Amino acid sequence: MTFASLGLIDSLLRTLGELGYASPTPVQAQAIPAVLEGRDLMAAAQTGTGKTAGFALPLLQRLVMEGTQVAPNSVRALVLVPTRELADQVHESFKAYAGALPVRTLVAYGGVSINPQMMRMRKGVDLIVATPGRLLDLHRQNAVRFNQLQVLVLDEADRMLDLGFSRELDQIFAVLPKQRQTLLFSATFSEPIRAMAAKMLRDPLSIEVAPRNTAAKTVRQSIVTVDKKRKTELFLHLLKQRQWGQVLVFAKTRRGVDELAVALEKRGVPVDSIHGDKPQPARMRALDRFKAGEVQVLVATDVAARGLDIDDLPLVVNLDLPIVAEDYVHRIGRTGRAGASGEALSLVCADEAPLLAAIETLTRQTLARSEEPGFVAEHRVPMTNAKGELVKKPKKPKKPKVHAAVVKEDVRFRKP
Structure with missing residues (x-):
């Protein structure tokens, strides 16, 4: 199958050729024709399989072919994403695919001045890639109107709910035209997202190119059990012992990110970090340094789990x-994107056993576990079964009670 067979116009095909895109991925092969037809769509695919092109290419084609003149402060297509990093990544993809097409785009998110974004909206734009909070800010200041909106794309909608954007999404949906095309793309779909989709989408085409909530088969997954207080020490040991090259590390809290970054700096390891307390320019600079190879270790909270390409x-x-x-x-x-191989290692302590069980239940696999000599956990991590459920230790059988009457009788008949 080729991109030409999917019905894309010549200008997009030339750009794809220049970018080195040889043939469509499974999600692109199914999504592109459906979006061109104007169908509502709910598509689930593993991260790194080309979801963005699956909606960006047909969306650009529709904007160009319909050629509607956009009014001041208006927008024809809206892409909502959960994080600033993902907003930048998706917007860059749109710009790359658009090439020389006469399409005006804007990326809008918080953490930076709103004034340049408001100035860009004065003449209207064909497409906005935005985070929910900043989009509402623009709407409240009458900088953006939705009377010309034709298409809404929700990218990683499950993550938006996880981050607490449910109220903001409801406010956005309330001001959008009822007659529109709605597309949901994500690597995973939680039950609340599916419930929301049932209300928002009209006779949607459902696409699942991989088993629900699974990781790419190209990623080798494992865990090392360790006590909570020794996690940083174990990471530093493994970094040196296994001679790791570039590593992306996820910590649960901003404090955890900073503590690991400081420990690495003390040992002369080139490191940078990303978390919600850092201003957007600093976050983007850290990512750029990591991509350029200037940084060996990038430590981040889940703000970077989506949007790091x-x-x-x-x-x-x-x-x-x-x-x-x-x-x-x-x-x-x-890691393991676009067919490449990769490795994912988790340092797991006893307190995280329920989280491990939930992950193994979700991904339908039991992660290989090991212990590192010198770091064997004092507090053992409970085992899980094939379903990812915690395995409780069997109770020790109770010793039978010996009644006093029996003891006396034994003593009475004992030979002298």
Whole structure:
């Protein structure tokens, strides 16, 4: 199958050729024709399989072919994403695919001044890639109107709910035209997302190119059990012992990120970090340094689990397991992309046994576990069964009670 057979116009085909895109991925092969036909769509695919092109290419074609003149402060297509990093990544993809097409685009998110974004909206744009909070800010200031909106794309909608954007999404949906095309793309779909889709989408086409909530088969997954207080020490040991190259490390809290970064700096390891307390320019600078190879270790909270598009990343380490099991899939999806091989290693303590069980239940596999000499956990991590459930230790059988009457009788008849 070729991109031409999917009905894409020549200008997009030339751009795809220049970008080195030879043939469509499974999700692209199914999604592109459906989007061109105007169908509502709910598509689930593993991260790194080309979801963005699956909606960006047909969306660009529709914007160009319909050629509607956009009014001031108006927008024709809206792509909602959960994080600033993902917003930048998706917007860059749109710009790359658009090439020389006459399409005006804007990326809008918080953490930076709103004024340039408002200035860009004055003449109207064909497409906005935005986070929910900043989009509402623009709407409240009358900088963006939705009367011309034709298409809404929700990218990683499950993550938006995980981050607490449910109220913001409801507010956005309330001001959008009822007659529109709605597309949901994600690597995972939680039950709340499916319930939301049932209300928002009209006779949607459902696409699942991989088993639900699974990680790419190209990622080798395992865990090392360790006591909680020794996690940082174990990571530093493994970094040196196994001679790791570039590593993306996920920690649960901002404090955990900073503590590991400081420990690495003290040992002369080139390191940078990303978390919610850092301003957006600093976060983007850290990512750019990591991509350029200037940084060996990038430590991040789940703010970076989606939206980090890094070529040939060999290893992801979970210093802490995520609270939400679906985030595990997105974290390790930063490696093993586009068919490349990768490794995902998690450092797991006893307190995280329920989180491990939830991850193994979600991904339908039991992760290979090991112990590192010198770091054997004092507090053992409970085993899990084939279903990812915690295995409780069998209770020791109670010793039969010996009644006093029997003892006396034995004594009475004992030979002298």
